[in-house]
Amino acid sequence: MRLALLLAAPALAAAADTVIQNARILTVTKGRIDGSILIRGGKIAEVGEKVMVPQGAQIIDAGGQYVLPGIIDCHSHMAAEAINEGSVSVSSMVGIEDVIDPEDVAIYRALAGGVTTANVLHGSANAIGGKCQVLKMRWGKDARGLAFEGAMPGIKFALGENPKRRGHQLSFGATALRYPATRMGVEDVIRQAFMEAKQYQARIGRGERVRRDLKLEPLVEVLEGKRLVHAHCYRSDEILMLLRLADEFGFKIRTLQHVLEGYKVAREIAAHGAGASTFSDWWSYKVEAFEATPYNAAILHRKGVLVSLNSDSDELVRHLNTEAAKTMKYGGLSEDEALAMVTINPARQLKVDSRVGSIEPGKDADLAIWDRHPLSNYARTQKVFIDGQIYFDRDKDISERSARQARRAALEEKQRAERKKSGGSPK
Amino acid sequence: MHTGEGAPLERATVVMRNGLIEAVGPGAAIPAGAWVVEGAGLWVYPGLIDALSTWGIPPEPAPAPGPVPAPAPTPVGQPPVSAPPPAQGPEDRPQTTSWLHAADLVRPSDARIAAARSGGFTTAVVFPTAGIFAGQGAALNMAGERAGEMLVAGRTATYVSLATRGFTSFPGSLMGAIAYVRQVYIDADFYQAEKKAYEANPRGRRRPDYDRALEGVLAAPRVLLPASRKTEIERMIRFAAELKRPAALYGGHEAYGAIEALRAAGLPVLLNLKWPEWNKDADPEVRDSLRTLEFRERAPGSAQALARAGVRFAFYSGGIDKPAEIRKAVKKAIDAGLSTADAIRALTLSAAEIHGFADRAGSIEPGKIANLVAADGDLFQEKTKIRYVFVDGVKYEPLEEASGAKEGQ
Numbered sequence: 001m002r003l004a005l006l007l008a009a010p011a012l013a014a015a016a017d018t019v020i021q022n023a024r025i026l027t028v029t030k031g032r033i034d035g036s037i038l039i040r041g042g043k044i045a046e047v048g049e050k051v052m053v054p055q056g057a058q059i060i061d062a063g064g065q066y067v068l069p070g071i072i073d074c075h076s077h078m079a080a081e082a083i084n085e086g087s088v089s090v091s092s093m094v095g096i097e098d099v100i101d102p103e104d105v106a107i108y109r110a111l112a113g114g115v116t117t118a119n120v121l122h123g124s125a126n127a128i129g130g131k132c133q134v135l136k137m138r139w140g141k142d143a144r145g146l147a148f149e150g151a152m153p154g155i156k157f158a159l160g161e162n163p164k165r166r167g168h169q170l171s172f173g174a175t176a177l178r179y180p181a182t183r184m185g186v187e188d189v190i191r192q193a194f195m196e197a198k199q200y201q202a203r204i205g206r207g208e209r210v211r212r213d214l215k216l217e218p219l220v221e222v223l224e225g226k227r228l229v230h231a232h233c234y235r236s237d238e239i240l241m242l243l244r245l246a247d248e249f250g251f252k253i254r255t256l257q258h259v260l261e262g263y264k265v266a267r268e269i270a271a272h273g274a275g276a277s278t279f280s281d282w283w284s285y286k287v288e289a290f291e292a293t294p295y296n297a298a299i300l301h302r303k304g305v306l307v308s309l310n311s312d313s314d315e316l317v318r319h320l321n322t323e324a325a326k327t328m329k330y331g332g333l334s335e336d337e338a339l340a341m342v343t344i345n346p347a348r349q350l351k352v353d354s355r356v357g358s359i360e361p362g363k364d365a366d367l368a369i370w371d372r373h374p375l376s377n378y379a380r381t382q383k384v385f386i387d388g389q390i391y392f393d394r395d396k397d398i399s400e401r402s403a404r405q406a407r408r409a410a411l412e413e414k415q416r417a418e419r420k421k422s423g424g425s426p427k
Numbered sequence: 428m429h430t431g432e433g434a435p436l437e438r439a440t441v442v443m444r445n446g447l448i449e450a451v452g453p454g455a456a457i458p459a460g461a462w463v464v465e466g467a468g469l470w471v472y473p474g475l476i477d478a479l480s481t482w483g484i485p486p487e488p489a490p491a492p493g494p495v496p497a498p499a500p501t502p503v504g505q506p507p508v509s510a511p512p513p514a515q516g517p518e519d520r521p522q523t524t525s526w527l528h529a530a531d532l533v534r535p536s537d538a539r540i541a542a543a544r545s546g547g548f549t550t551a552v553v554f555p556t557a558g559i560f561a562g563q564g565a566a567l568n569m570a571g572e573r574a575g576e577m578l579v580a581g582r583t584a585t586y587v588s589l590a591t592r593g594f595t596s597f598p599g600s601l602m603g604a605i606a607y608v609r610q611v612y613i614d615a616d617f618y619q620a621e622k623k624a625y626e627a628n629p630r631g632r633r634r635p636d637y638d639r640a641l642e643g644v645l646a647a648p649r650v651l652l653p654a655s656r657k658t659e660i661e662r663m664i665r666f667a668a669e670l671k672r673p674a675a676l677y678g679g680h681e682a683y684g685a686i687e688a689l690r691a692a693g694l695p696v697l698l699n700l701k702w703p704e705w706n707k708d709a710d711p712e713v714r715d716s717l718r719t720l721e722f723r724e725r726a727p728g729s730a731q732a733l734a735r736a737g738v739r740f741a742f743y744s745g746g747i748d749k750p751a752e753i754r755k756a757v758k759k760a761i762d763a764g765l766s767t768a769d770a771i772r773a774l775t776l777s778a779a780e781i782h783g784f785a786d787r788a789g790s791i792e793p794g795k796i797a798n799l800v801a802a803d804g805d806l807f808q809e810k811t812k813i814r815y816v817f818v819d820g821v822k823y824e825p826l827e828e829a830s831g832a833k834e835g836q
Contacts, residue, residue, distance in 0.1 A: 081601050081602075081658075082600035082601040082602045082603070083600075084594075084599075084600060085597070085598065085599055085600045085602060085603040085606075086594055086595075086599055086600075087513065087514070087515075087594065087595055087596055087597040087598065087599035087603065088515055088516055088597050091597075091603065093516075093517065093603075093606040093607075093610060094598075094600065094602040094603050094605075094606045095602060095606070096602065098601075098602045098605040098606070098662070098666075099600075099601050099602045099605070099662075100658075101658055102658060103657075103658060103718070130602060142658075142661045142688075143658065143661060143662060144661075144665070178595070209621075211613070211614060211617045212613045212617070214517075214606060214609060214610050214613070215516065404717055407717060408714075408716075408717045408720060411717070411720035411721065411723075411724055412714070412715070412720060414724070415705060415720065415723060415724070419705055
């Protein structure tokens, strides 16, 4: 055993060390450093104008290009084979972790956009949705390998138009209509669920033999501060309703998602301690999203709310850097404040900021090399690292394309011939 | 003669009596007065087993063609008769008929029984398949006047699918179906413990509610979980470990890509012989992705990959009703590298082992049920004809497929 360790140790050290040199490093929390980053054992070991270069380390010359922490998306629906369990108004028994699809190409595309972490949420079809899963974009790993180990679990809530949609009148005349049909009803559903959860918690506390209830367990975790609530919302009245309801039951709303009217109740949001995860300039796609402004993020930020910009979309996630840039135009935020909206702020909202979100020694080596300043809409990633491993490499991607195309054409030809032989259509 | 395990025997004799195998081997003595079937030139195999089937359970009759008659008007003052209300959660036990047992549903008149037998299948492990907890399987011999004589082994496994029916009734999503199965097994364990405690001392305790869904789930010794793609296989391996119950996976088409996980898990696999095919209705302008093309190309290689990794697996018909087509599908796996011996095992003994009835069927061994198939050549060559099929020691000559001629006995 000892012999094996001795033999393996030097090889491991060499493989684990990487130095990115000659880089303009946007640390987000410590300003810009022109210099190098030493990555050891998947972690950032050193950042500075000069860093130690261990013997045998892999040297990557950034050639004066920019390095940014991996982008974090606080609201995604990628890589999931189901989004909504909309049959019931409280579906906390379901979880995205059960339906992760590690082969969803959206993961790779997000990586190519410099994203390394995403909070994959249940949909907004019902008042209390399902459990969420924070993923790292470790393309090629299985579902478990994608999970952000140690990240706090979350759950989705939703207010407003979606959860009060009552379903469809069935053709045979039966009523499959779901309660609630109003915003008042949404509040009632959440209150009832937490009253039930409190009773369940009390019975367990008294040591009674209780049937494990997968619906109530996550709500007890919310009450005990062990599970983060991410609440889909738009209007200021429903935002206040939810914050007051949470105060009544003694739990916290971790993030308000979308929160387009958040700017109207920014002080109340800050007082509760909720974060806001919003869009840069996307609104009016439904009535409850009319009273919006692109200044929302900047206003909330200046009133002391922790703000992030999210994608909610497999397309938008590929350019969250330019979404961040819009807060400079609308609201005049600084470069670092803008970049924080897609890095350290969402990391704090997800309580993973001790691990990711900025370039600091001791954090996970989740970062991307960009050819231009990432707040430019001409910027493209060159290499993207997670835990110090390269998961996206533009040169490698381009060089492999012809082989993939050839393989695809060969298989198409072969299977077409087989179809012909077995009497199928020649097409 | 392939006995089911080991090298084939040459010039072998098998003695059957009262539906059981009495002796096997090149030197087996022929008892006086026995009815002798000359085997020169014949290749003899154990009777084939379909490891997951619906043969013998006739499908629901299709609605009659033509306009749908208007429903009779509801008499005034009575509520309209309608479909069951949408399920509101796991407590409503949606899509659950776990108490159904295939042995109780079988109809000996199902035409597929004779067709299967003619194709060399003497046994099928038959399941109800509608719903999430569809019911329990039974190993049935593919011959018999009455359902009762067909049963080889009952309650072999619970068939679980992750099917959903629309958005409005729980579960309305894949994650809902998974959560439902998880809750049912939690409930089953709790139910069993509650019942036990009550039976031990009912005084002063509230009696537990009777729950036929949980009774059904508890009645079968193992659970079959659906897993065809790599992601599904990995997901269901984790799920089976979480359920803490003996399990087998069915599907397995992308087993070639999940072989390490399967080996580590030690779960048996029922491999679907309906290999992925080109979709005739696909938009001709849309090219298949490389992933789809690879999947189609490599799926039949899953059998060989499982065999090489030492993962126990058995084949199932997957909705192919013509036995000749089933053998063609097996040939595809052989062309992709599976040895003939492994193919035979996956159609016989392995199926019996996975479903727990290898003590009585699945190979040509003294004392086992006399289920055999004799052909005029290698079973997986296209020109080979099946000459005789023995079920419970009774000799059948195959029907010509499609001709529908009556069999002689």
